[in-house]
Every structure is written in C-alpha cells, then in structure tokens.
Amino acid sequence: MSVPKFFWFYLRAYKLQLLVITVAIIFSTYLQVKAPQYTGKAIEELTKYAGTYFATKTADKGPFLSVIKLLVGLYVLNWIAMFVQNILMSAVTGKSTNKMRINLFKKLEKMTIQYFDNHQDGEILSRFTSDLDNISNTMNQALIQVMTNFSMMIGVLIMMFSENVQMSWATLAISPVAILISAYIIKQAEKSVAVQQENVGKLNGYINEKISGQKVIITNGLEDETIEGFEVLNKEVKKATFKGQVYSGLLFPTMQGISILNTAIVIFFGGWLVLDGGMDKAVGLGLIVMFIQYSQQFYMPLTQISSQFSMLQLAFTGARRLNEIFVVDDEFERPNTTSINGVNEEVSLENVNFSYVEGKPVLKNVNLKAKKGQMVALVGPTGSGKTTVMNLLNRFYNVDSGAIKIDGQDIRDISLPSLRSHIGIVLQESVLFSGTIRDNIVFGNRDVPEENMISAAKQANIHEFIMTLDEGYDTKINDENSVFSVGQKQLISIARTILTDPSLLILDEATSNVDTVTESRIQKAMENIVKGRTSFVIAHRLKTILNADYIVVLNQGEIIEEGTHEELIAAKGFYAELYENQFVFE
Ligand SMILES: Nc1ncnc2c1ncn2[C@@H]1O[C@H](COP(=O)(O)OP(=O)(O)OP(=O)(O)O)[C@@H](O)[C@H]1O
Numbered sequence: 263m264s265v266p267k268f269f270w271f272y273l274r275a276y277k278l279q280l281l282v283i284t285v286a287i288i289f290s291t292y293l294q295v296k297a298p299q300y301t302g303k304a305i306e307e308l309t310k311y312a313g314t315y316f317a318t319k320t321a322d323k324g325p326f327l328s329v330i331k332l333l334v335g336l337y338v339l340n341w342i343a344m345f346v347q348n349i350l351m352s353a354v355t356g357k358s359t360n361k362m363r364i365n366l367f368k369k370l371e372k373m374t375i376q377y378f379d380n381h382q383d384g385e386i387l388s389r390f391t392s393d394l395d396n397i398s399n400t401m402n403q404a405l406i407q408v409m410t411n412f413s414m415m416i417g418v419l420i421m422m423f424s425e426n427v428q429m430s431w432a433t434l435a436i437s438p439v440a441i442l443i444s445a446y447i448i449k450q451a452e453k454s455v456a457v458q459q460e461n462v463g464k465l466n467g468y469i470n471e472k473i474s475g476q477k478v479i480i481t482n483g484l485e486d487e488t489i490e491g492f493e494v495l496n497k498e499v500k501k502a503t504f505k506g507q508v509y510s511g512l513l514f515p516t517m518q519g520i521s522i523l524n525t526a527i528v529i530f531f532g533g534w535l536v537l538d539g540g541m542d543k544a545v546g547l548g549l550i551v552m553f554i555q556y557s558q559q560f561y562m563p564l565t566q567i568s569s570q571f572s573m574l575q576l577a578f579t580g581a582r583r584l585n586e587i588f589v590v591d592d593e594f595e596r597p598n599t600t601s602i603n604g605v606n607e608e609v610s611l612e613n614v615n616f617s618y619v620e621g622k623p624v625l626k627n628v629n630l631k632a633k634k635g636q637m638v639a640l641v642g643p644t645g646s647g648k649t650t651v652m653n654l655l656n657r658f659y660n661v662d663s664g665a666i667k668i669d670g671q672d673i674r675d676i677s678l679p680s681l682r683s684h685i686g687i688v689l690q691e692s693v694l695f696s697g698t699i700r701d702n703i704v705f706g707n708r709d710v711p712e713e714n715m716i717s718a719a720k721q722a723n724i725h726e727f728i729m730t731l732d733e734g735y736d737t738k739i740n741d742e743n744s745v746f747s748v749g750q751k752q753l754i755s756i757a758r759t760i761l762t763d764p765s766l767l768i769l770d771e772a773t774s775n776v777d778t779v780t781e782s783r784i785q786k787a788m789e790n791i792v793k794g795r796t797s798f799v800i801a802h803r804l805k806t807i808l809n810a811d812y813i814v815v816l817n818q819g820e821i822i823e824e825g826t827h828e829e830l831i832a833a834k835g836f837y838a839e840l841y842e843n844q845f846v847f848e
Pocket residue numbers: 379380618619624642643644645646647648649650651
C-alpha cells in the first residue's frame with residue numbers, strides 16, 4: 263500500500279468530518295482575505311467621520327460603527343471556523359491513530375515467530391512510539407496549516423487572474439523553478455528522515471537489549487563497551503537528524519530568496535507594461551503595487567508549506583514504516599485445514615529438513631517418532647538443533663521438506679488454533695506476565711474453577727510455595743518484594759500448561775539458577791505433567807533422561823544415536839561417553 267493509500271485507508275471513515283474541515287478552512291481563508299478590505303473600509307469611514315466632525319462638530323457615527331460590527335462579526339466567524347477545524351481534526355486524528363495502533367498490535371499477534379526472531383524488540387516498539395507519535399503530531403499540527411496555506415494560494419491565484427492575466431503569469435513565471443528546487447530539497451530531506459527513523463529504531467533496539475541484559479553487562483564489566491556501542495548508534499541518529507534539519511532549513515531561505523527574485527520580476531514586467539506597453543502610469547503603478555502584494559501573498563504560503571514539510575516527512579516515513587509491518591506475511595495457513603482432537607496414535611517427524619537461513623541447514627533428514635503417551639528426550643550439544651525441533655512441532659516455523667505428522671496427518675493441514683490448542687509448551691526461560699500468580703496460572707482460561715487451578719499448582723509442585731506467600735495466589739508478579747527464581751517461574755508456567763490439558767507437550771528444562779530443592783520440585787512436576795501425555799523434552803538432567811521412554815541424540819542437525827538409555831549405554835557411542843563423564847548436556 264502506498265503512503266497516500268495508507269492514510270486514505272484510515273481517514274476514509276471520516277469523510278464527512280474532513281469535508282466539514284475543508285469547508286471551514288475555505289470559509290476562514292475567505293474571511294481572512296476579506297478582513298483587510300473591511301479594515302480599509304473602517305479606516306475610510308473613520309476618516310470621513312473625523313473630517314465631518316472637525317468641520318461641523320456633528321457627524322453620524324453609524325456607517326463607521328456598522329463596519330466595525332461587521333469586522334467583529336468577521337473575526338468571530340473566523341474564530342468559530344478555526345475552532346471547528348481544530349476540534350474536528352483532533353477527533354479525526356485521535357480516532358484514526360487509535361485505529362492504527364489497534365491494527366498494528368493485532369497484526370503483531372498474527373505475525374510469525376521468524377519476524378520476532380529477526381527483529382529487535384525496541385525496533386518493533388519504535389513503530390508504536392515515535393512513528394505513531396509523528397503521524398499523530400503532524401495530523402494535529404501541520405495538516406490544517408498546510409490545507410489553509412493551499413487554500414490561501416488558490417484564493418490569491420483567483421484574485422490575481424481576475425485582476426490582470428499578464429501580470430499574473432509574470433508573477434507565476436518563476437514558480438516552476440521554485441517547485442523544482444523545493445522538490446529536490448524535499449526529496450533529500452525525505453531520505454534523511456527515513457535514515458533518521460531507521461536509526462532511531464536501531465538505537466531503541468540497542469537500549470532495549472542492554473536494559474534486559476544489564477546483569478550480564480555489570481558482571482562482565484562491559485559498561486564502557488556498552489556506552490561506546492550506544493555512542494556509535496547515537497551518533498548515526500545525530501548525523502541523520504542534522505542532515506534532515508539542514509535540508510529542511512535550506513528550504514525556507516531558498517523559498518524566501520525566490521520570492522524576492524519574483525518581486526523584482528513583477529516590478530520589472532510592470533515597468534515594461536507601462537513604458538513599452540503604453541499603459542496609463544497611475545493605473546500601472548497601482549497594478550505593480552497590487553501584484554507585489556499578491557506575489558508575496560502567493561509565495562508566503564508556499565514557503566510555509568515547504569517549512570512544514572519536514573514534519574509531513576516524519577509522518578510519511580512513519581506511515582511507510584507502519585505499512586512495512588502490515589505487509590509482513592501472517593502465519594502460513596494452507597487452505598482447507600482441519601481440526602484434530604489430540605494425539606491418538608503418534609507424532610512423527612519424517613525426513614525433516616530445515617534451515618533458518620537458506621544454504622545453512624539446521625536439521626538434516628530427521629526421522630523421529632513418539633507413540634501416544636511416550637516421552638521422548640532430545641539431547642545433544644548446544645546448537646545441535648533441539649530447540650529447532652520444538653519450533654517446528656509448534657509450527658513457529660515450517661519444515662523445508664519432509665513432514666511432521668500427528669496421527670499420520672501433516673500438521674500443515676491442521677489449523678493453527680486447533681494444533682496449538684492441543685500443544686502445551688514450557689520454555690526454558692519461563693515468561694510471567696504482569697498480574698497475580700492466579701492470573702498467570704489461569705492465563706487465557708478465566709472461567710476455570712478455583713479447585714482446578716489449585717490442583718494444577720499442586721501437580722506442578724508449586725502450591726506449597728504459593729501458600730507461604732502472604733497473599734497466596736493473589737501475590738503480584740511484578741511486586742518488588744516477590745521476585746521469583748527461574749525455577750519457581752518455570753513451575754508456575756508448568757501449572758499454567760497443566761491447566762490447558764494438552765495432549766502433546768513440549769518442554770525445555772531450565773538449566774541454570776535452580777537450587778536443589780527447586781530442582782527436585784521441577785523433577786516431580788515434570789513427572790506429573792508428562793504422565794499420560796505424548797511429550798518431547800529437551801532434557802538437561804540425568805533424571806529426566808532416565809525417565810524418558812526414548813532418547814534421541816542430535817549433533818549438528820542430525821540424529822546420531824537413538825534408543826533407550828540402556829541401549830545407548832550398551833552401544834558405547836557418543837551418549838555413553840557423555841554419560842560416563844557425568845557430563846549430561848548442561
Ligand atoms: N532464528 C534463527 N535464525 C537463524 N539461525 C538460528 C535461529 N535460531 C537458531 N539458529 C541456529 O540453528 C542452529 C540450531 O539451534 P537450536 O537453538 O535449535 O540449538 P539447540 O540444540 O537448541 O541449542 P541449545 O542447547 O544451546 O539451546 C544453531 O546453529 C543456531 O545458531
């Protein structure tokens with residue numbers, strides 16, 4: 263969608279308001295153009311009145327007062343017209359940008375995990391902040407002024423041509439040059455603004471990343487490097503902003519210069535009309551004075567529009583950047599997908615090949631099967647592709663070739679909502695959302711009875727811990743006093759998953775920062791949650807691996823060994839060696 267189309271998409275619902283705004287602008291322009299005439303008339307009447315009064319000591323104030331009344335009426339009407347413009351524009355801006363914000367968020371919720379993996383959070387966030395702000399500010403502040411100036415220009419054109427056609431053309435002679443020069447400057451400013459917004463996005467991304475990684479920065483003493491990195495990006499923002507400002511700043515004086523040049527042309531041409539064209543001197547002089555004023559009146563709005571251009575630019579760039587998000591592909595769905603009612607026989611990976619980046623295969627011809635109720639442990643060194651298998655099972659990404667099947671049905675033929683409603687996922691770094699523990703456990707399942715929630719928490723081995731908290735299930739997650747450990751967070755998210763009663767489970771065990779008490783709780787919770795469910799576990803603990811029905815060892819995207827623990831030990835291969843060294847894939 264082009265930028266004008268983008269704006270029209272959001273503004274078309276307010277055609278009536280925009281029409282009223284336009285009429286009000288034309289009306290107030292008319293009043294503004296008219297006002298000098300009435301002011302002149304008032305002076306004229308006042309002079310007449312004063313003349314008569316001084317001569318005769320009596321005079322009629324009536325004509326003067328009626329012009330003054332008219333003038334007051336004119337200003338009041340103009341005030342009303344401007345008030346209507348502003349209030350309506352604020353309403354249209356508020357509503358349309360609100361719709362943009364809603365649509366943007368809705369779009370984010372439909373986008374692929376790939377997009378989030380490939381873009382920094384801050385960069386995405388800056389579309390909600392600076393880009394939307396720029397659009398809103400411009401619509402609120404610059405749009406009415408630009409429209410007013412346009413209408414002024416048209417008004418002046420009409421008046422000029424009704425007075426003298428030859429002189430009008432002389433006044434406009436230089437305007438193509440003015441338009442060409444300003445178009446060039448605007449184009450350059452546009453480029454700089456685009457770079458500026460791009461750089462602001464990158465800077466936001468950087469800040470966001472560093473804030474979330476602050477602990478790592480402090481513990482590794484990386485403060486100075488972090489500041490240096492910030493300064494590099496900040497400098498880029500400064501450079502692009504400056505460049506944009508230079509071009510925008512160039513516009514105003516250039517247009518002023520052209521306007522002065524134009525005045526000279528008008529005087530020269532007017533003089534020629536009188537001297538060589540045989541025009542009456544007094545008429546000619548009046549015409550020159552009139553057109554000098556018109557020339558200034560014509561170039562003034564043109565200059566103002568140009569000076570408002572940098573603001574319009576920011577809004578255009580903002581619209582383009584929002585549009586970039588709207589055109590990103592949604593999650594892939596084949597036509598005519600079906601629903602499933604869970605795993606009834608097995609989940610299988612058949613000749614699965616996958617790469618995040620073309621030419622760099624991450625999974626190579628993977629074949630894997632989990633019978634209903636079985637627990638399959640995925641083990642292997644870091645980067646071997648374990649998380650990728652999980653990403654594919656959940657269809658965060660789609661396989662390049664081969665297929666993942668549930669009961670023989672390709673998961674790409676199952677609708678995403680249906681597939682995901684039967685899959686439960688517990689991530690290594692569990693995410694808790696703001697709100698209470700209760701909110702986090704019943705997440706997305708608000709009508710759930712209290713006893714079900716407590717039962718889930720008991721199975722997840724977290725109920726006892728929650729009961730030791732003063733406010734129990736109503737303890738706020740973001741409360742300063744209740745910082746949960748990684749293990750506790752994982753237990754809460756296990757309770758959340760248990761409550762959704764999935765038939766296929768994907769678990770990534772937490773490895774770090776878990777004390778022994780929490781570790782044994784997690785172990786218990788894991789045993790409870792996998793009971794009776796088909797599950798894939800990225801296992802880091804020996805105990806989990808020993809509990810698995812089947813173990814798959816991945817290395818560089820390939821299955822290098824598979825079988826039960828005993829079988830793998832007997833095979834005396836990669837697994838056996840790691841086991842004997844007590845190095846269990848931590
Ligand atoms: N979003 C991504 N884009 C590009 N490459 C990726 C992406 N995610 C992972 N990879 C690459 O894919 C390979 C497998 O990664 P994966 O996360 O599946 O490994 P893993 O076995 O789960 O590792 P770990 O135990 O460290 O979590 C790695 O080489 C990794 O660099």
